Amino acid sequence: MSNTPARHPSASSLPRLGGAARGAGLEMALTLIGALALILIAWAAPWLRFVLTIALAKGIAVLGILLLLRAGQVSFGHAMFLATGAYTVAFLAPSVPEALILLPLGGALALGLGLVVGLFVVRYRDIFFGMLNLALSMVLYSLLEKLYSLTKGTDGIRVAGLTFAGQSPPRETQEWLMFGLALGLALVFGLLVRAYLASPMGQALKGIKTRETRLEFMGVPARRVLLFAYAFSALMGGVAGTLVAMTSRHVTPLLAYWTSSGELVFIAILGGAGSALGPFLGAVAFELVRVYAAAQLADAWQMILGAVLLGVILFAPGGVWGILSARLKGRAA
């Protein structure tokens, strides 16, 4: 990955090479430290294991938001892919209880939906892109809510008991399995996104943000670039949804509601779009702030969450990742 700048030779490539390598090293070190810290917390405080599993799952979905953010596009409807994955699990678990089959299946269905939806939405940019996504996700929400005989409406569906590679382990082991699965997938998708962003396809996303016409002049089809990113993000949303459903074991249409999509964007901003680590930093920070706020002030946790976001926007536009990397780089230099 450190050879990326070499592929785009420019006058400043040489000094940047060192910086990029150091940045990559920092990112890797932080990832390892972060993963270890999460495992330690999950071991020490059993109840946080659940919260962290959900946070990791949401982090995976937010990785998808991050891809689109690179192209300057904000999707206010990405929760639809999360819900697709989650409802796949809920619907199929009674007949196919195997988690290791449901997981890719949920991802694949979301990917399919992402491709179809993507064909339409990648024609639009900015507010139109965001609003179209929002509209489509609300269509899914309404379907989940109104097809009462199928989906049990707002009360939602209980996810039946799952098996892992044919085994049905006790609760404690199952929680660890879900946590491990989420952590493993988070690492895999994090690395994939990193490699993708460094590739020419990923670099082209930046081109969409700065000036799309130039991209077209270079012979790069912007729509196809964005469609690929969109489908990839849908896949990650679907996988995240399956993880959420398997962990919380109950799905409701609220998963597809616009507030859930907003939450994903919130996490992306909170974490910072500068690195593939950002979504996970953001998701863990978000879930912990929410759970701490709810524990301390059951009446006013929304206010605390809002204040944190305002604080991040006003004082740390690079998000948690921005704060961390600036501080660590400053120390290293």
Place this chain on the structure above:
Amino acid sequence: MTQAMTQAGTAAGTEAITRRGAMLGALTSGSLLMAGGNAGAQQKPSELRVGIATFLSGSASVFGVPARQTAELLFDEINKSGGIGGVPVRPYFVDEAPGTEHLVGEYRRLVQNEGVQIIFAAISSGSCLACTPLSDEMRKTTLLWDCGTQRIFEEGSHPYAFRPQGYGGPEVLAPLLYLLKHKPDFRSIAVINQDYAWGRDSWEMWRAAMDAMKPGVRVTAELFPRLGATDYSTEVTRLLASRPDVILSTSWGGDLVTLVRQAAERRLFDRSLFVLPVAEASLQILGRTFPAGHIIGARGDHWNNHPKPKDPARLAKFVESYRAKFNEYPIYPCHHMAQAISAMQAGYARAIAAKGGGWPNDAELAAAFRGLTFDTPTSTITLREDGQGLEDQIVGISHFTERFPFAVPKDMILFPAAMVATPVGQKSVEWMKGLKAEFLAQVPAPIAG
């Protein structure tokens, strides 16, 4: 949190926690990370912690906040009179508004970190459906204090979950029986329910029972405006035009208030008879706007003008102390909270007695709730073998008296819980489909007053 650690059960448990705690202390200063642990807590704890899931924000906080106030009021009273088995009680409130995925996380936090010994969950049926399987897994006695879905005990058995109050089935059937007695000749009906699970479920049950006991009623309109709608002009127009004899609405909260105001303005109440099974909680807000002569329910028997409460002094004391503190009459969620607290007291008393004065563990506590009978200010409630509580239902006709600045029922019929509840092991809709017109003969006579 240090309290949580000192009272953490057996020596081995404490040691493990201290080791973890020490490791974490080095890692972070966050107090919540300390695992509270309740391994083996068999000796009498220093306090009895009760987790309470309720709506503290969002539209359903019209139920959640009064219930929270009730819990605070009654917990204070319990502590003033020596606690439960000599142990003071302490509530831990959590907001169920952010959705089930947050709530199941909070449930785990309450059990694994705060060390609560019993949980009250919840108002929303979705929350209850998500929490009951968790109660099975974590073996924590859970009182379903306000949710109404019939699915809980009809779709599976939950050894640690109990519902110390009625549920959707009787709360729909009782008003229907009242209607069949009060206006047996109605020929058409329209429904306007909120578009979510309760709105759909209640109509499905109503329809099943109505078609079974009085076939041939024409349904002129089935309207499901969205939850939280603020404008019902289209629906009111439809209802005015379709001229049904009866209009059913199981809507609640702000939605019902808005619907009643907009329907009253356009004289819909003059044209059709309304049946409002969840009206009680909105009557104070509506005051004199609410028209007289319509069928109203309270999700139970706890009306302020209950004709013959079991313990009139207790009811009066509860209502007066609530009014004195919060300047309003208690509504049904307050009574449901009070019922859950009564059930908790009775359950602990029974478990402690069964253990000869010792403090019960989780399994012993849950065992004490099975078949438990406890007193409420208005009646007694028995928890059936499946965990469902048998709460009587009182339905009546709205009217105004000197005593209250809002509508209360008259010509009340008290439906015994066992009569209107679906028998154990049967599904509500199926059971209601099999009801016969002769069932009406069992309905008691109205009580004047």
